[in-house]
Amino acid sequence: MYTQGLNSIDAHPTSAEDAEREARFQARIDADEKIEPNDWMPATYRRTLVRQISQHAHSEIVGMLPEGNWLTRAPSLRRKAALLAKVQDEGGHGLYLYAAAETLDVTREELVEQLLAGKAKYSSIFNYPTLTWADIGAIGWLVDGAAIMNQIPLCRCSYGPYARAMIRICKEESFHQRQGYEIMSTLARGTAEQKAMAQGALDRWWWPSLMMFGPSDKESQHSDASMRWKIKRFSNDDLRQKFVDATVPQGHALGLVFPDPQLKWNEASGHFDFGPIDWEEFRQVLAGNGPCSKDRMRARRKAHAEGVWVREAALAHAAKRRADEEAAKLAAE
Amino acid sequence: MTEANWPLFEVFIRSRGGMSHRHVGSLHAVDAEMALQNARDVYTRRGEGLSIWVVASSAIKASDPGEKDMLFDPANSKIYRHPTFYEVPEDVGNM
């Protein structure tokens, strides 16, 4: 999902004392207790969370770019206001998540630095271009839809600050998906040309959306520990199947065709069967070779560099104001 | 990295009249003034609050979770602090 880039779990603790503490820690998790920032936790639990939460935060921030691309070109004031509110929410999600990560003894600046240095990952989905207005509909419907599918179980994650951030985020996400679906359904009910636009967007975004859930369970190395620690509650493939089952009828209601000839309802399993995912494309995009990977990083670096003077000026201004207040206090004495 | 980091603030919001302020999260700002403005934008975009408090995270003194038992166990044995400890004759009714 937004944390597809997690790939390895670090080595296990060695000392007997750690083993005992880890057993006590696991017992707390098994009892569905929440772990809070100052509680003892295994170093690997901390590292896994920092990586997962920061990848999630980076995804929210980079995710503003493909949609930001259409802010000035939204077809009406209503659509523009909605898209602006959505993009602003995504910025907020990034902030909640950086704040949650910071409770684990890293600073936001370090995490941002890792992103800008190309050392941190973010969701593969945001490396695809938004070619038409219909792509904004498809992103809200499919990308936010997939994100919600992944994020709802995270509201019960064992780490308190992450779970609480996810609850806030989930509350805000549902409008994102609905506004996207509304765009799609307006286009799908429009002229032949508009309907073709909606179909084109579905064709482009369907497979990348399925890739958001990350590698197939057979290849996902980190799932076991994450499941045991209740950071993760469902496997990648389970969530992907849930998403397909929920989304396909929505697409059919729009009269659109999914770009998968093997997609069909399976009476016996009670699920939709779907065709194979192009995992080579997924690996390439995740490795930074997606169609817009370079653009996204360039845009983030530029924004960060151009903001330096603003951040410094704000600090200087605050320092000056404090000094003035001190001086005024002294003069009054 | 020569840039100095902005300090961290904790944000508390009163969601409705009559309720106390509740911790909702944290954010970075250069001073308390800016922390209030940022808290408005980050934490109250949908009418979540009537009032905001911000406090520098460094100003908070927290109890140590490792001392949880020492701090809170003594209260557990004092069941006579609860109304159910006391018997009231049934014919007296609710008290």
Ligand SMILES: [Fe+2]
């Ligand atoms: Fe989001």
Ligand SMILES: [Fe+2]
């Ligand atoms: Fe969203």
